[in-house]
């Protein structure tokens with residue numbers, strides 16, 4: 001059942017008594033892995049976003065000292081992926097459903113005595129939902145710290161992205177492009193079909209509006225790409241993916257330890 005999460009860090013493997021007897025439950029950290037089941041172009045499987053969350057969390061947890069109480073809840077494969085529903089295979093929850101699932105998971109965790117929860121997400125279509133849920137929970141329970149994190153949003157990773165990716169890819173390679181494809185080559189190489197990879201950059205001609213950024217367009221994927229890819233996966237490599245993974249694990253480890261020791 002635990003997949004890529006180390007079994008000793010897989011929360012559902014505990015008994016209720018072990019949870020009840022866990023010393024300093026209020027200091028412990030629980031992680032909810034989040035992603036999506038959605039199209040990722042011709043060359044990547046639907047599992048990419050939840051696969052990346054689970055693999056990065058699993059490898060990060062494996063580096064922690066044994067006396068640190070940090071556990072992963074079971075990964076939630078579904079997310080809000082309505083922007084990809086024009087492509088078969090995409091399975092999406094609504095904004096309301098995802099919001100309620102996260103609120104109810106978090107409130108269960110709170111009732112069990114935990115006070116730190118990380119909503120750890122790798123799907124670009126839902127950070128806003130996590131941020132609102134985290135803020136509402138903090139407002140309701142002043143001693144509950146819920147962190148809305150996005151796997152790719154890390155300062156050390158930004159520096160590496162500028163080294164590994166072209167300027168254009170850094171700007172608009174947001175879906176199934178070089179970075180995501182490279183990381184999947186490091187995680188699940190048998191499910192990456194590089195011979196099917198196609199570069200698809202959106203043709204946009206606006207002075208102020210952009211895909212992401214200060215003045216975002218309210219796009220759905222079909223507006224930007226016929227293949228489902230938004231970026232250039234043809235330059236992806238396993239070596240780049242291993243470097244991205246190593247940077248992610250090293251930086252996320254420090255973030256987890258900071259939350260464990262300092263919050």
Ligand SMILES: [Zn+2]
Nearest residue numbers: 048049123176
């Ligand atoms: Zn993705």
